[in-house]
Amino acid sequence: MNVRSHIAVIRPLKEEDLVNGAAANHKQPTADQFKISLATVNSDADLEELYMRKRSELIAKERSLRFDAAKNASLTSDEQKANQIISRIRKAESDTKWDVAHEMHTFSGMPFYQAMDKMHSSALFNVIQKMPKGALLHCHMDATVDSRFLIARAAVTPGMHMRASQPLDSVASLREATIQFMVLPPDTTEVSSDNIYESSYTPLAWVPYTLARATFPYPHIWTPDGDDKVLSHLIPPPTAEVSQEEQQVLAFESYVQSLMTMAPTTSAEAVRNSKQAWAKFLTTFRVIHGLLGYEPNLKEHVKQMCRINARDGVRYVETRINFFLPYMVRANGQHDLTHREWVQIYDEAVTEVRQELRAEGIDFWDARIIYSTVRIIDNATLRLALEDCRALKKEFPHRIVGFDLVGHEDPGTPLKTYLPELLRFKREQSELGLEEIPFILHAGETLGDGNHTDENLFDALLLGTKRIGHGYSLSKHPLLMQLCKDHGILIEVCPISNEILGYTSNVAAHPCTTLLNNGVAVSLSNDDPCQFGNFGLSYDYFKLLVSSHQTQLSSLHVLVRQSIEFAQLDEQEKADALGKFEAEWAQFIEWIIKEHGDSD
Amino acid sequence: MNVRSHIAVIRPLKEEDLVNGAAANHKQPTADQFKISLATVNSDADLEELYMRKRSELIAKERSLRFDAAKNASLTSDEQKANQIISRIRKAESDTKWDVAHEMHTFSGMPFYQAMDKMHSSALFNVIQKMPKGALLHCHMDATVDSRFLIARAAVTPGMHMRASQPLDSVASLREATIQFMVLPPDTTEVSSDNIYESSYTPLAWVPYTLARATFPYPHIWTPDGDDKVLSHLIPPPTAEVSQEEQQVLAFESYVQSLMTMAPTTSAEAVRNSKQAWAKFLTTFRVIHGLLGYEPNLKEHVKQMCRINARDGVRYVETRINFFLPYMVRANGQHDLTHREWVQIYDEAVTEVRQELRAEGIDFWDARIIYSTVRIIDNATLRLALEDCRALKKEFPHRIVGFDLVGHEDPGTPLKTYLPELLRFKREQSELGLEEIPFILHAGETLGDGNHTDENLFDALLLGTKRIGHGYSLSKHPLLMQLCKDHGILIEVCPISNEILGYTSNVAAHPCTTLLNNGVAVSLSNDDPCQFGNFGLSYDYFKLLVSSHQTQLSSLHVLVRQSIEFAQLDEQEKADALGKFEAEWAQFIEWIIKEHGDSD
Numbered sequence A, B: 001m002n003v004r005s006h007i008a009v010i011r012p013l014k015e016e017d018l019v020n021g022a023a024a025n026h027k028q029p030t031a032d033q034f035k036i037s038l039a040t041v042n043s044d045a046d047l048e049e050l051y052m053r054k055r056s057e058l059i060a061k062e063r064s065l066r067f068d069a070a071k072n073a074s075l076t077s078d079e080q081k082a083n084q085i086i087s088r089i090r091k092a093e094s095d096t097k098w099d100v101a102h103e104m105h106t107f108s109g110m111p112f113y114q115a116m117d118k119m120h121s122s123a124l125f126n127v128i129q130k131m132p133k134g135a136l137l138h139c140h141m142d143a144t145v146d147s148r149f150l151i152a153r154a155a156v157t158p159g160m161h162m163r164a165s166q167p168l169d170s171v172a173s174l175r176e177a178t179i180q181f182m183v184l185p186p187d188t189t190e191v192s193s194d195n196i197y198e199s200s201y202t203p204l205a206w207v208p209y210t211l212a213r214a215t216f217p218y219p220h221i222w223t224p225d226g227d228d229k230v231l232s233h234l235i236p237p238p239t240a241e242v243s244q245e246e247q248q249v250l251a252f253e254s255y256v257q258s259l260m261t262m263a264p265t266t267s268a269e270a271v272r273n274s275k276q277a278w279a280k281f282l283t284t285f286r287v288i289h290g291l292l293g294y295e296p297n298l299k300e301h302v303k304q305m306c307r308i309n310a311r312d313g314v315r316y317v318e319t320r321i322n323f324f325l326p327y328m329v330r331a332n333g334q335h336d337l338t339h340r341e342w343v344q345i346y347d348e349a350v351t352e353v354r355q356e357l358r359a360e361g362i363d364f365w366d367a368r369i370i371y372s373t374v375r376i377i378d379n380a381t382l383r384l385a386l387e388d389c390r391a392l393k394k395e396f397p398h399r400i401v402g403f404d405l406v407g408h409e410d411p412g413t414p415l416k417t418y419l420p421e422l423l424r425f426k427r428e429q430s431e432l433g434l435e436e437i438p439f440i441l442h443a444g445e446t447l448g449d450g451n452h453t454d455e456n457l458f459d460a461l462l463l464g465t466k467r468i469g470h471g472y473s474l475s476k477h478p479l480l481m482q483l484c485k486d487h488g489i490l491i492e493v494c495p496i497s498n499e500i501l502g503y504t505s506n507v508a509a510h511p512c513t514t515l516l517n518n519g520v521a522v523s524l525s526n527d528d529p530c531q532f533g534n535f536g537l538s539y540d541y542f543k544l545l546v547s548s549h550q551t552q553l554s555s556l557h558v559l560v561r562q563s564i565e566f567a568q569l570d571e572q573e574k575a576d577a578l579g580k581f582e583a584e585w586a587q588f589i590e591w592i593i594k595e596h597g598d599s600d
Helices: A003-010 A031-039 A044-063 A077-098 A112-120 A123-130 A147-155 A171-176 A209-214 A244-258 A274-292 A295-310 A339-359 A379-395 A415-431 A452-462 A478-487 A495-500 A512-517 A538-547 A553-565 A571-596 B003-010 B031-039 B044-063 B077-098 B112-120 B123-130 B147-155 B171-176 B209-214 B244-260 B274-292 B295-310 B339-359 B379-395 B415-431 B452-462 B472-476 B478-487 B495-500 B512-517 B538-547 B553-565 B571-596
Strands: A134-140 A160-164 A179-183 A314-322 A366-374 A400-406 A441-443 A467-470 A490-493 A522-524 B134-140 B160-164 B179-183 B314-322 B366-374 B400-406 B441-443 B467-470 B490-493 B522-524
Touching (some): A044 B452, A077 A123, A077 A553, A077 A571, A112 A538, A123 A538, A123 A571, A134 A467, A134 A522, A134 A571, A147 A209, A147 A274, A147 A295, A209 A244, A274 A295, A295 A314, A295 A339, A314 A339, A314 A400, A314 A571, A400 A415, A415 B044, A441 A467, A452 A467, A452 A478, A490 A512, A512 A522, A512 B472, A522 A553, B077 B538, B077 B571, B112 B538, B123 B538, B134 B490, B134 B553, B134 B571, B147 B209, B147 B244, B147 B274, B179 B274, B209 B244, B274 B295, B295 B314, B295 B339, B314 B339, B314 B571, B339 B366, B379 B400, B379 B415, B400 B441, B415 B452, B452 B472, B452 B478, B472 B478, B490 B512, B538 B553
Parallel strands (some): A134 A314, A467 A490, B134 B314, B314 B366, B366 B400, B467 B490, B490 B522
Antiparallel strands (some): B160 B179
């Protein structure tokens, strides 16, 4: 739907439709206009009837602008029934589970970490978990898997080491220190015999991971009764009695996990704004890097990323991989695993996990790569990255499907600075007749209005981006929203990410509802579930559904379809994927009616 | 500017203006479209030049949709100079005062209470304080004055008493108890000899205010080193040594103040969402009621409201007064002061304070009343309120200028329920040829999207509201925004209020920028400065200016003009007011250039 059709919708609403003032030109309000509007009715009853008719028309006209208008106009009777069931469950849970009088702080759209416990016991959340979810279009590879997976791998990874910027000789030091992990080669001479938990420890000396894990001297601090309780429920307390040794390991691993997630703890200062959130967020990537950046872990990590999403109903993933560092650590501990090999490993992992998932009865379509580098480089380095991307695309045309620049956008280099190389890349691609590597750019992940980050939206669009990553500030730009609609550009919205990184107080306040109500194409993404805890897409879909009463189950159908339509699939793949999705959706509707339809 | 002119602006931007993809229809992207766009250039330099031209055009087209486009197209050279000066100060303070490396949490748009300290030492804030500010269109009478004013009055008010729902026999009890104040008549037999600070105190027994004030047994708790530091700087610590008795009184008054404000304290749980914020907010009104709801205080309060705003550059105020309770306490302690007398007192107060301010060299135009009742009543009670409003309008036509329903909108009765009486009121007004009492309705103060509160926006517009109070959720409604533009309806935006009451994480995330960028008429209001601390309009204007780089000094000129254009003034009054404002503005521009123009 474009602006022209909006006009056709708006215009029939005439001034006399409105009861007085609203219809009057504010510069010349006259008693005449006032009387005319009321003169058509003879009684209060007539006036009320006229009013209610106009009211319904106005609401219907507004809703006709929404992204789901066409879908909602053509529901099957089963889809209508399923919509009603879901709305009933949502209403019932809102009344009895969330909006209860004695719990002053709870409402269904409440902040993510506060809501997590209740979500897990929500019937609506359970339904959303079963929903087929199409494509996940926006996530960062090193942030896609539960941190416990990498922690478990670390314990059995030969040569895994750990170091700290200061001795971990007190509870306070655990938060103050910068921690790093790394696989060292078997013949390394870099390992120290220092005890990392004693004040005699030499800062930055490497110690064996297994030793640090087995001798952690703060076994009680992250238990539920401890000094530093993790406030989310990512780390469940042990269900049975555990030995002192087991508790030590649990506490150590909880500590390592706290370095990799944004879940609040009682000891760390509460995150109050996006600047502070990003400071913590960036440290998590450094910690993850040491555990993930290692050949055997990479393959397992890619597989786990596919599994965790597939089991939540996602069928296809586009992963942004940050290729800023030239090498990863090889299995033998050498630092020389090339980008070519990363993609090769990714490729093999996807092939293998697809087979594995097929055995589980899941038809996982594919996982592809958006080549990414970071917004801190100069144009010369960008040129090398673009050439690297082109070389990888040539060798793995089915894997490399786009190019992006990632990182904290506000302090990062604006797209405008990169125009020389980005435009040259486009021109060479065109001149040489190369297969297109589209830009799929992050833009507008900011609270700003007219600052450099916000202006990245103009550049992303002018550079021909296929989609926009985040586009948080897009709702402030009526013309740019119109361009997105006219030219078919989807916004990869990451509501829970934006909340945890301090852009919005909760999903209910997120501007994605403005995009949806304007008919801009949107798909929901989880961005960095390792850090946030929003694995799969159930959390983000749930949050949207309970935050927007205009959004129905059938609206989510449209969002999932859009995620597939805007995926980097060729036309045949897309048609096949949409067919598979619709079949899954029909089964899902059937299941809802069977499982929850009794009282309707 | 209406949708039709938007179209005229949007259409000239052709597909070939865009570098590839953005121009392609996503359903049929062809290599041809891709090549055409790049074929017009022969070199990277040409491409970059073309790009930069298109970029400037696109940004200019977007900005032409904004509310300030006409103004910014016709600036005098002095206004241009002043714009540059203000932008320079904003940039310099952002770089050196707010966005400094070692202060992880500070940025210029940061949350209000966290920012207050830095704001008070900001040169930009000082400029904004000097700015002429026209009309304050949205505030609630009992929330307009610094709580210290009422606290100071209470100490000298004969017959002022206090009671608590439980003995105030511990620090914890101070937060747990519900406190109430009231003037009792001289011959009252209701006063108890209990000590309110001992466990033997009978709950709800009245004790003399002066006694409670002089014997407060927790002199240290609200001092800067105390157990319960108030985190804002509303209560400055004493600058000199104080005696034990003085400290006792200071602590007592700080305690009373903490019952009347939303400023965070170290002891109270941090407010985390709007539901929790409203629970605390509503208690403040009950406390204020006992101190304000008394004949002599009312008059002084109205005067102080005019003074505090006038000294911040505001020249005209429309006050919502809640007439839900039928009587206020008369000077003799009797509960029989009628609504007629309230308005009479308000009327006298305004006349007197205008004279007083004139002596200060301030031409304060006027303060008028929007008759309000609360969203918890039934239709029968609403009918009485509307009749009461009509009677007051008849007697004080120059004071009563509108009707509204106030209170916490989310759990409140929807406007839809009140349609029978609201429509009847309109029809009778029309039939009897009475002077119009326009609706000026709160609507959409909610995070919801399609819930009852959000739907209040439809009803407010259909009922012919002249302005919308808050309209927080309006930015989610493209058609309703269009109606506001077409029919000249202004949104009374209260950004700091919305932040403190949990609707937005900070002003930078507030949807008012969406309204402004769409060309919807907006004016800034402070809503409840007693509770929030945002006295006058400087805080709200400052927050907007530092949160939106598109917003310039000249943009604030448009906002102030709009506040006057949409005030309930007659045409002659409006023309006079605009003339006075423009004269003040010209002086202000001159002052900026003289005071801050050296380095430009």
